[in-house]
Amino acid sequence: MQFKFHIQRYDPSSDWAPRFERYLVELDPLATVLDGLHKIQEQQDGSLCFRRSCRSAICGSCAMYINGTHRLACKTIIKSLRTKNIKVGPLPRLTIIKDLAVDMGPFFEKVERIMPYLVANSSPPKGERPQSIEERRAINEMIDCIMCGACYSACPIVGLDKDYLGPAALTKAYRFVGDSRDEGAGERLSLVNNQHGVWRCHTIFNCQKVCPKSINPTWSIQQLKKRLTRRPSWVIFGRKG
Amino acid sequence: MYRPKTSDIWPPRYGLGMWAWLFQRISGLVLALYLIGHIWVISFSIAGQGGIRFDSVLETLQKPYVLALELLLFWAVLYHGLNGLRVILIDFGLGIREQHILFWTAMAVALALLSWGIIEAWPYITGTPLI
Numbered sequence: 001m002q003f004k005f006h007i008q009r010y011d012p013s014s015d016w017a018p019r020f021e022r023y024l025v026e027l028d029p030l031a032t033v034l035d036g037l038h039k040i041q042e043q044q045d046g047s048l049c050f051r052r053s054c055r056s057a058i059c060g061s062c063a064m065y066i067n068g069t070h071r072l073a074c075k076t077i078i079k080s081l082r083t084k085n086i087k088v089g090p091l092p093r094l095t096i097i098k099d100l101a102v103d104m105g106p107f108f109e110k111v112e113r114i115m116p117y118l119v120a121n122s123s124p125p126k127g128e129r130p131q132s133i134e135e136r137r138a139i140n141e142m143i144d145c146i147m148c149g150a151c152y153s154a155c156p157i158v159g160l161d162k163d164y165l166g167p168a169a170l171t172k173a174y175r176f177v178g179d180s181r182d183e184g185a186g187e188r189l190s191l192v193n194n195q196h197g198v199w200r201c202h203t204i205f206n207c208q209k210v211c212p213k214s215i216n217p218t219w220s221i222q223q224l225k226k227r228l229t230r231r232p233s234w235v236i237f238g239r240k241g
Numbered sequence: 242m243y244r245p246k247t248s249d250i251w252p253p254r255y256g257l258g259m260w261a262w263l264f265q266r267i268s269g270l271v272l273a274l275y276l277i278g279h280i281w282v283i284s285f286s287i288a289g290q291g292g293i294r295f296d297s298v299l300e301t302l303q304k305p306y307v308l309a310l311e312l313l314l315f316w317a318v319l320y321h322g323l324n325g326l327r328v329i330l331i332d333f334g335l336g337i338r339e340q341h342i343l344f345w346t347a348m349a350v351a352l353a354l355l356s357w358g359i360i361e362a363w364p365y366i367t368g369t370p371l372i
Contacts, residue, residue, distance in 0.1 A: 018243060218331075
């Protein structure tokens with residue numbers, strides 16, 4: 001079956017602004033959008049630039065703006081789009097490096113800011129740090145995050161406040177705050193307790209709408225807010241924004 | 242590197258939460274502007290001698306199109322208030338995963354109250370009762 005791909009192109013060395021280019025591709029309807037991009041790159045235009053790695057919705061490299069919403073190219077079966085016209089663009093609001101590749105630097109820099117690693121002050125027990133099934137279940141959802149940046153790109157607050165940590169970093173923060181083995185909750189909560197942290201969230205739910213792993217970042221952010229409000233008021237208001 | 246415009250808040254690209262948020266902002270602005278206008282108009286009514294201005298202001302305010310506009314204002318109050326309650330509940334950590342249900346419940350209550358308002362205001366706007 002023949003499909004028409006409309007792909008947003010941008011070459012920093014020759015273009016002032018992005019433009020769309022059309023490609024006709026012969027594909028199985030059960031192929032993915034990523035398969036289509038590969039075919040274009042291999043057979044029609046070797047200069048097409050995009051990120052991908054695992055092809056199985058685990059690495060989070062190929063988040064793109066496909067037919068009007070944020071999707072993983074590798075997870076989007078062409079048939080499910082119910083059209084022969086496939087419009088592919090880079091993640092909105094992010095700086096475009098070339099074609100479909102965007103600058104994920106600020107995104108990962110913000111994830112790093114919330115200390116995305118297990119903090120354990122106590123000396124390690126023999127073997128491993130155990131966790132019960134129930135304790136693990138509490139953070140199952142947050143652990144599923146593949147950090148593709150779809151939520152970050154869909155959040156209007158990220159567009160309006162460039163310092164806002166964003167849904168992915170805050171979900172990652174709750175992934176550790178809610179982890180029974182973690183001992184860094186106090187410090188991590190202080191890091192998100194400012195006007196560019198949890199309090200910036202306006203509960204617009206775009207993040208939950210676009211997440212390819214069906215995570216609800218708003219829920220995690222509200223859990224962080226809840227923990228913060230349980231602290232004494234001088235701790236909440238004592239920090240500068 | 243190309244930096245796209247960052248002010249993309251066009252709700253059809255997103256979902257219900259985005260609509261709810263945008264209308265909350267718009268209704269909030271409408272209410273804030275109304276309050277300024279309200280104080281301004283009322284301040285006229287005490288001007289002039291012997292309450293002449295007061296009577297003319299009240300006459301204008303009772304014209305049918307002003308009453309119809311008041312129904313719009315009523316809708317702005319209902320939307321802002323009831324969706325505001327939904328946002329407060331979400332901020333308390335309640336109903337985050339049921340935000341769609343919360344929204345439509347709030348809108349059902351708002352619509353019920355609005356229809357009551359329309360029934361009450363109808364005779365003053367058209368001269369004949371609706372029911």
